[in-house]
Amino acid sequence: MTDAQRYLQAYDEQLRTDAETPSAVAVMLEGPLRLVTFAGGRGFVTYRDLGGADGDAVRGLVxxxxxxxxxxxxIDRVEWKTRGHDHAPGLHEALVANGFEAGEPESIMIGPLSALAEAGDTPEGVTLRRVETEPDVRAMSAMVDEAFGESVDARQADALVSRLARADGMELWVAEVDGEMVSGGRLEPVPGTDFVGIWGGATLEAHRHRGIYRALTAARARSALAQGKTLVHSDSTDDSRPILERSGLVRVSTTTPYDWTR
Structure with a gap:
């Protein structure tokens, strides 16, 4: 097996279980589907596989x-998380027919955590730190929304504050310049697995291409290594994928979110 094949096998076996949704408020099983409810009115659909379902069965599951x-x-919005390597005949058509809209595909990246920890030095004038207080969490969430070109979503900040209060292992990290948050992201250790997730990374446009995101990624990786993790996974946009590839991660598949809004 190639590295990519081994990583994809580990991804399917270790991550597409309860480990994928540690902050769920509720989970209902519907055949192979995991129908997940998160705080803040968000639903989520995922699964290990669709159990060999044909087109008719897939339409029924949707x-x-x-x-x-x-x-x-x-619940006012739902994400159905698809993976490019799944056998899912007619899934796109069934989702669209039921009001879902496809988002931008992202690359599923996996690799050795140790390599990512050396991704880059902290640029001069940049400070990296964990955020743990509610005001800092809300400021970080608003900054990340801005970096992604989205409206500030207080519900996302509410969910992050709630998770920190539950101490479920999530860490929030930011980079600051002159006391201003300019980049941020989450670290998600996955209990009972070799994996940690690097999520939500975003940098304000005026501060991009300076190595800030690389440094923030390396800081999160070092924190995960200290917890005994060995592999890292991330769903990456075309902006962040080259950074991860240079650090030894490989693209094992793709994932496309399909979003439904009430």
Whole structure:
């Protein structure tokens, strides 16, 4: 097996389980599907595989998922997480027919955590630190929304504050210039596995291409190594993928989010 094949096998076996949704408020099983409810009115659909379902069965699974989430008035948006290597005949068509819209595909990147820890030195004038207080978490969340070109979503900040209060292992890291947060991201150790996730990385446009994101990634990786983790995974945009590739991660598949809004 190649490195990519070994990593993909580990990804499917270790991450596509309860480990994928540690902060879930509730999880319901519908056949092979995991129908997940998160705080803040967000639903999520994932699975280890679709159990060899044919086109008719796939359409039935999508309809069941929508029925489940539609019945809960507190949920106003749902993400169905697809993977490019899955056998899922007719899934795109079934999702679109039920009101989902496809987002931008991202690369599933996996590799040795030790290499990522050496991703880059901290640029002069930049400070890296963990954030743990509610004001800092809200400031970080707003900055990341801005960096992604999105409106500030207070519900996302609420969910992060709630998770820190539960101490589920998530870490939030930021880079600052002259006391201003300019880049941020999450570290998600996955209990009972070799993996840690690097998520939500974003840098304000005016501070890009200076090595800040690389340094922030390396800091998170060093924190994970201290916890005994050995592998790292991330869903990466075209902006962050080259940074991870230079640090020894490989693209093992793709993932595309499909979003439904009430």
């Amino acid at each position: 309809a069941s998922a929508i029925e489940h989430f539609s019945a809960d008035a507190s």
